[in-house]
Amino acid sequence: MSIKVKFVLKTVFCQIVSGWVGFGWIFRLFLYHNHITRKMKFDEDVIVFLILLFSWGECLWELYLSLRQLKIYKTNNTIPNDLREMLNEESFKKARLYGIDKSRFKIVKELYSIILTSVVLYKRWIYVAWQQSEDIAAYFHITPEREILVSCVFMIFVTLFNFVVNMPFTIYGTFVLEQKHGFNKQTAGFFIKDQLKSLLLNFVITLPIISIAIYIIMLGGNMFVVWLWMFTTVATLLLLTIYPSVIAPLFDKFVPLPDGSLRKGIEGLASRLHFPLSQIYIVEGSKRSAHSNAYFSGLFGNKRIVLFDTLLEKFDEEKKITTGCTETEILGVLAHELGHWSCSHIYKSIALTEVNLLLLFTAFGFLFKYSMLYTSLGFPAGQEPIIIGLIVVLQMILAPYNSVLSFFATALSRKFEFEADNFAVSLSYSNELRSALIKLGKDNLDYPIYDKLYSAWYHSHPTLLHRIENIRNQITNEKKD
Structure with a gap:
């Protein structure tokens, strides 16, 4: 062995x-x-x-x-x-x-x-949370028999609870730990807006999915497992499809990579591999963090390549050092990413x-x-x-x-x-x-x-x-x- x-x-x-x-x-x-x-x-x-x-x-x-x-x-x-x-x-x-x-x-x-x-x-706080959810639902004239709506109230209640009890660690991780080591670039206002958008997006995505899942389990009979699996499969593929163009831009600004040697090099690499490239973007990740990355997105055709602006080589005035990668090194990183494809x-x-x-x-x-x-x-x-x-x-x-x-x-x-x-x-x-x-x-x-x-x-x-x-x-x- x-x-x-x-x-x-x-x-x-x-x-x-x-x-x-x-x-x-x-x-x-x-x-x-x-x-x-x-x-x-x-x-x-x-x-x-x-x-x-x-x-x-x-x-x-x-x-x-x-x-x-x-x-x-x-x-x-x-x-x-x-x-x-x-x-x-x-x-x-x-x-x-x-x-x-x-x-x-x-x-x-x-x-x-x-x-x-x-x-x-x-x-037994889970039962306590359910009782509180029923009370909140009753305030809006939702009876306990309407289980799907009460379940949505419960999910909102539990999500908010987790949001609050974990917030001290989120704040410390961002404004103490990451700040101490030079990575955090968020202002307090940016952080609050980011957290609220994440919370609202969580509700927008999860509540409909949970509601439909419960409905399938209630009415799907002996075959509900198959129907539930098919539904979650479709939901997963849909989210993966809309993420690059709908969800990601809610949190970061994406701008097309300007014409130049780097763009020509990336397009040449994509053409060489017959990669269905539709666009190359730079995401302004430096407004959130100094960490760098690159990736491609898109499930089927019309894929896009995304470079963090922190990946591009530049002189950091604050640290007095050169950070990022050269153009040929970026092509090496993208060759790795296209290897996944x-x-x-x-x-x-x-x-x-x-x-x-x-x-x-x-x-x-x-x-x-x-x-x-x-x-x-x-x-x-x-x-x-x-x-x-x-x-x-x-x-x-x-x-x-x-x-x-x-x-x-x-x-x-x-x-x-x-x-x-x-x-x-x-x-x-x-x-x-x-x-x-x-x-x-x-x-x-x-x-x-x-x-x-x-x-x-x-x-x-x-x-x-x-x-x-x-x-x-x-x-x-x-x-x-």
């Missing part, structure tokens, strides 16, 4: 151990639900205990990973050899200190979240997401009618709102499944990133991509050294050092061929 396989198995095993009680319960409940209903009348407190047991197990596992990474931040002061030519001691130290601050912030936020979750479940990574990800949704909805169809799931949250016998069933089953009961699936999805994402890098190398952009990755890591204060377990669990992209090593190996292999 290879070292990589052993490492993956070790990581998965640790996660399964942290949630073995939840897995055992779900497995029995799913496969032997009739037998359990007759023989094992779960006490409501036991159900809450099992949910919290896995939640705390996962939290402690992630806390352990964060402490491992924090130790690396504190003890590793040596610049890796692959980065010495482009990364100086000052930049490396800044990245290390940024990593320490982010890690500490993450630990505090995770502990706050699990404590809040414990209080919500132990105090050439390898059909977007469509593969969508397909896997749809399979996962079908599995989730199938499990929901088996589990959501168990009255004990509702009474465990404080609901009286006979009161079983569908929206509560969706939350309990998909987010709580299936949490172990979601957690392990997330691990494998993260690993698959890293595989896709390597494939996109290899594609750029095959187009002879190896040096440009390598130097661009190092510059972007430097500009974004991305600390290059990570604990293996931490990286395997959290990173959707390979680390900078792994990507550089992979590029070097690809060059060697091409020379051999």
Whole structure:
């Protein structure tokens, strides 16, 4: 067995151990639900205990990973050899200190979240929120029998609650953590407007989707799982289609890339690959953050390429340094991005997401009618709102499944990133991509050294050092061929 396989198995095993009680319960409940209903009348407190047991197990596992990474931040002061030519001691130290601050912030936020979750479940606040929603609905002459409308009120109530209780961390992360390390560019007014737009957009998108989903579950009969899956598939594709032209411009200003050598280079690269390019935009991301990025959007034809203005090479008057990438390096970055298109990574990800949704909805169809799931949250016998069933089953009961699936999805994402890098190398952009990755890591204060377990669990992209090593190996292999 290879070292990589052993490492993956070790990581998965640790996660399964942290949630073995939840897995055992779900497995029995799913496969032997009739037998359990007759023989094992779960006490409501036991159900809450099992949910919290896995939640705390996962939290402690992630806390352990964060402490491992924090130790690396504190003890590793040596610049890796692959980065010495482009990364100086000052930049490396800044990245290390940024990593320490982010890690500490993450630990505090995770502990706050699990404590809040414990209080919500132990105090049966979900039922309290439902009661409050019924009272608010009654004020507008909406009776409890109109479950869809009451569910919308409930979602608004819960969303606002989460918005408020998480706002201190949002403010601290933006105006203290990011500000301290030179990344935040938002004014207070910009931040408030951005948060309110996000909140309103959340309501505009989620409330109709939730309403239709509940309607399908109520009237879909034995085939509701199929209808629900088909509806969410259409909704997902619709949102992905309208995001670039409708949703994204609500938050950022997009301007066409002016004519010049960079535009000609991008158009030439797209033409060479037969990429259906319709437009090239620069997004003014610098009004929000100093972080940089590039991507393409569009599901079918007429795709657009988007460059953050922070990606373009310029002299930073405040920091007195040159940031961003040269035009050839930007082409190297875009060769990587177009590698995702050439390898059909977007469509593969969508397909896997749809399979996962079908599995989730199938499990929901088996589990959501168990009255004990509702009474465990404080609901009286006979009161079983569908929206509560969706939350309990998909987010709580299936949490172990979601957690392990997330691990494998993260690993698959890293595989896709390597494939996109290899594609750029095959187009002879190896040096440009390598130097661009190092510059972007430097500009974004991305600390290059990570604990293996931490990286395997959290990173959707390979680390900078792994990507550089992979590029070097690809060059060697091409020379051999």
